[in-house]
Amino acid sequence: MLELKDIRTSYGPIEALKGISLKIDQGEIVCLIGSNGAGKSTTLMTISGILRPTGGSISFMGKNITDAPPHRIVEMGISHVPEGRRIFPKLTVRENLEMGAYTIPRRLKTTPPNPPLSKGGAGGVIAQLDKVHGMFPVLKERWKQLGGTLSGGEQQMLAISRALMSEPKLLLLDEPSLGLAPLIVSKIFKAIRDINQSGVTVLLVEQNAHAALNLSNIGYVLENGTITLQGIGRELLNNEQIKKAYLGE
Numbered sequence: 001m002l003e004l005k006d007i008r009t010s011y012g013p014i015e016a017l018k019g020i021s022l023k024i025d026q027g028e029i030v031c032l033i034g035s036n037g038a039g040k041s042t043t044l045m046t047i048s049g050i051l052r053p054t055g056g057s058i059s060f061m062g063k064n065i066t067d068a069p070p071h072r073i074v075e076m077g078i079s080h081v082p083e084g085r086r087i088f089p090k091l092t093v094r095e096n097l098e099m100g101a102y103t104i105p106r107r108l109k110t111t112p113p114n115p116p117l118s119k120g121g122a123g124g125v126i127a128q129l130d131k132v133h134g135m136f137p138v139l140k141e142r143w144k145q146l147g148g149t150l151s152g153g154e155q156q157m158l159a160i161s162r163a164l165m166s167e168p169k170l171l172l173l174d175e176p177s178l179g180l181a182p183l184i185v186s187k188i189f190k191a192i193r194d195i196n197q198s199g200v201t202v203l204l205v206e207q208n209a210h211a212a213l214n215l216s217n218i219g220y221v222l223e224n225g226t227i228t229l230q231g232i233g234r235e236l237l238n239n240e241q242i243k244k245a246y247l248g249e
């Protein structure tokens with residue numbers, strides 16, 4: 001579904017990705033683990049077109065997207081939840097979600113400005129709203145509340161839900177568990193599993209290596225802009241090198 005071949009990405013003179021290759025098959029959860037500064041966020045930003053690689057190629061569903069602009073990449077079905085859950089704090093929960101649906105403009109036009117919360121699922125934006133409300137009922141309860149007034153965990157749920165509003169085929173998640181309490185973290189991980197089971201392929205970046213590898217079909221380890229190890233998620237949990245470096249064992 002997604003393939004990166006020898007991707008290089010730089011910030012001015014600093015080369016953050018030094019030739020990364022990875023593959024994601026449809027239906028999988030793939031995780032990318034690695035310490036701070038390894039290049040995980042840079043990898044996601046390169047896939048979603050926010051950063052342009054200086055070398056290598058990216059293909060998605062058989063199309064070369066290496067130089068495609070971010071809006072085009074969203075339209076093609078890749079949605080990115082950035083690190084630090086950047087929701088719109090001054091917009092309501094509902095408005096935040098509607099912003100995520102901008103790639104379905106035709107359907108958006110047929111939606112009245114402030115429709116009542118739908119019960120059935122009429123297609124388009126309303127149907128997607130129903131889906132994310134089903135996944136995170138708290139967002140339905142809080143639909144009029146400003147995004148900035150939500151708790152950290154609720155903001156993460158909102159950020160993920162907003163990304164789902166464009167009906168992605170592939171969801172890129174950048175450290176969704178960062179800074180959240182353990183109980184909320186397990187909720188978020190359960191949601192990721194549910195999202196995947198609903199048919200969305202997931203690329204998950206995490207510092208919580210244990211939870212990420214446990215959930216993932218395939219794991220990649222990124223160090224200093226280079227992939228140093230890859231394998232079946234659960235098998236990597238028993239890898240001595242990973243145990244020492246990332247699992248604190």
Ligand SMILES: Nc1ncnc2c1ncn2[C@@H]1O[C@H](COP(=O)(O)OP(=O)(O)O)[C@@H](O)[C@H]1O
Pocket residue numbers: 011014016034035036037038039040041042043
């Ligand atoms: N805006 C930036 N300008 C310059 N260097 C950056 C910038 N963002 C990240 N870097 C550098 O690129 C490398 C990879 O960063 P990043 O992808 O954010 O790592 P990770 O997400 O794995 O913590 C780091 O060395 C970091 O210092």
Ligand SMILES: [Mg+2]
Pocket residue numbers: 040041042083
């Ligand atoms: Mg990062």
